[in-house]
Amino acid sequence: MLDGKKSLFSGMQATGTLTLGNYLGALRNWVTLHDEYECFYCVVDEHSITVRQDPATLRKRARDLLILYIAAGLDPEKNCIYYQSHVSAHAELSWILNCFTYMGELNRMTQFKDKSAKHADNINAGLFTYPVLMAADILLFQSDVVPVGIDQMQHLEITRDIAERFNNIYGDVFTVPEAYIGKVGAKIMSLQDPSKKMSKSDENPNASIYMMDDPDTIMRKCRRAVTDSEAAILYRDEQPGVKNLIDIYSACTGKTVDEVLKEFDGKGYGDLKTGVGEAVVSVLKPIQDEHARLSKDKAYIDGIIKNNAEKAAYYANKTLRKVQKKVGFPERVR
Numbered sequence: 001m002l003d004g005k006k007s008l009f010s011g012m013q014a015t016g017t018l019t020l021g022n023y024l025g026a027l028r029n030w031v032t033l034h035d036e037y038e039c040f041y042c043v044v045d046e047h048s049i050t051v052r053q054d055p056a057t058l059r060k061r062a063r064d065l066l067i068l069y070i071a072a073g074l075d076p077e078k079n080c081i082y083y084q085s086h087v088s089a090h091a092e093l094s095w096i097l098n099c100f101t102y103m104g105e106l107n108r109m110t111q112f113k114d115k116s117a118k119h120a121d122n123i124n125a126g127l128f129t130y131p132v133l134m135a136a137d138i139l140l141f142q143s144d145v146v147p148v149g150i151d152q153m154q155h156l157e158i159t160r161d162i163a164e165r166f167n168n169i170y171g172d173v174f175t176v177p178e179a180y181i182g183k184v185g186a187k188i189m190s191l192q193d194p195s196k197k198m199s200k201s202d203e204n205p206n207a208s209i210y211m212m213d214d215p216d217t218i219m220r221k222c223r224r225a226v227t228d229s230e231a232a233i234l235y236r237d238e239q240p241g242v243k244n245l246i247d248i249y250s251a252c253t254g255k256t257v258d259e260v261l262k263e264f265d266g267k268g269y270g271d272l273k274t275g276v277g278e279a280v281v282s283v284l285k286p287i288q289d290e291h292a293r294l295s296k297d298k299a300y301i302d303g304i305i306k307n308n309a310e311k312a313a314y315y316a317n318k319t320l321r322k323v324q325k326k327v328g329f330p331e332r333v334r
């Protein structure tokens with residue numbers, strides 16, 4: 001709760017170009033929430049450096065992502081859209097929460113295990129304490145809900161545990177947040193290996209549809225999507241590739257799975273793939289056009305970056321000061 005209104009926080013890393021999975025699983029579900037909640041949507045650039053980044057590329061991707069939030073429909077007047085690194089309270093609270101988090105808890109995080117396998121040459125402490133910074137992000141804004149894809153549930157659980165542990169010692173300091181998982185598109189799978197989620201850091205470019213892919217590329221990737229030899233358009237776990245295509249089609253068109261099955265009854269995989277490609281293009285093209293338009297308006301975007309960072313810092317510092325007092329740091333002299 002912030003000023004009597006329920007609050008909400010979410011973020012994405014600027015580690016690559018967003019995929020259709022990021023959009024359908026997360027971003028798309030965000031745009032309607034500002035009436036009900038005080039919303040904070042962050043570009044979590046501090047999380048990004050847990051794996052090695054080229055500085056110029058990171059800076060560009062972070063700006064592109066911030067613009068993409070707006071292009072996808074987040075109204076910057078009604079949602080606070082900002083960079084994590086512009087609000088120092090994130091890092092400061094994260095330090096304090098590190099002292100309330102156990103090594104054993106962090107050791108269990110599947111994202112840490114996955115990422116350390118992938119980046120075996122750079123298993124740094126930041127990668128290990130990544131979930132603590134994420135907890136700080138969320139708790140700074142007294143967030144009631146956190147809209148994320150289902151893969152982030154474990155991080156939400158640890159955030160709740162840290163908040164409850166802190167509250168048990170110091171009284172009601174933090175709102176204990178709930179995850180908010182969208183109904184459709186909760187987990188979009190890789191087009192090349194439907195047992196894995198579609199991910200922006202996948203090495204195989206055909207595995208993911210990127211939000212900035214042009215229509216020809218999208219159609220080609222859909223045509224190449226891995227299916228099976230059953231030659232039947234059915235929605236079942238035994239056919240994960242086909243199931244994923246149906247999910248994508250359903251999420252992009254708003255049709256139910258039953259309606260999709262009816263529509264493709266008696267048709268072949270080729271028809272399904274073409275249908276999916278066209279549906280994806282019709283969802284992504286308007287966002288791409290808006291992104292291109294906004295990218296040219298430097299003054300407008302810079303204004304948003306400045307104003308929203310100030311707003312976020314105001315609320316974040318309020319929580320941070322309270323926490324600093326609770327743990328026993330000396331009061332500031334005014």
Ligand code: ATP
Pocket residue numbers: 011012013015016019021022023024025026147148149150151152185186187188189197198199200201202
């Ligand atoms: P990376 O590959 O760099 O780990 P990612 O593509 O998994 O990144 P994140 O930045 O970790 O993306 O996630 C941003 C948001 O998108 C999160 O809320 C996450 O749950 C959601 N998300 C990511 N991938 C998918 C997916 N395939 N389907 C649905 N939601 C997803």
Ligand code: LTN
Pocket residue numbers: 009010011012013044047133134137138146147148152155
């Ligand atoms: N770990 C998240 C990104 C993230 C986040 C957050 C999401 C960082 N801080 C706070 C929600 C709330 C991910 O999606 N990979």
